[in-house]
Amino acid sequence: KAGVTQTPRYLIKTRGQQVTLSCSPISGHRSVSWYQQTPGQGLQFLFEYFSETQRNKGNFPGRFSGRQFSNSRSEMNVSTLELGDSALYLCASSPGGRPSEQYFGPGTRLTVT
């Protein structure tokens, strides 16, 4: 099976802009979670989607949003970008149903200037 894929891999945006990141889970996986990884804050949970519904949410401002499509692909959107949003954004998928180990994609490296 193909692994989790994320596009784009690298992105440079300007403060105030918005950005959309995409994640395709492993075939058959219905849960997609998003994480932000920074040197200062480490890995932080953003949100999880399962069957097109947000099932869990971390402690991030409303500028961070997401959605999931019927084919389980997920997108994450960040509006009004701030310099502090520069990070590696990781997507992870799992079968769904019950919590279990998650399989990570390579990440999208976002740089805000």
Place this chain on the structure above:
Amino acid sequence: AQTVTQSQPEMSVQEAETVTLSCTYDTSENNYYLFWYKQPPSRQMILVIRQEAYKQQNATENRFSVNFQKAAKSFSLKISDSQLGDTAMYFCAFMNWNNNDMRFGAGTRLTVKP
């Protein structure tokens, strides 16, 4: 809220030797999962090993094994016969039984020296 603590920011080990990475966590839950993930330099996160809290037997995956002490809320990772390819950041992670919200420790940077 659950917290995960990795008290060793950096460690090094000689090739072929054994190393143990520490992890403690705080939770009031009785059922949960614990994981160790590995993130090699500039490469993606890989699951190393997982442990269900209800299982008393420590998980083992080839050269990787854990020492799970539920009462002490401790979950250490032992790497035997270390290889150069084991050089990576290692993250300990906690997940509730009924929730896919995974909490990570700050990570331990392990360097395997030839």
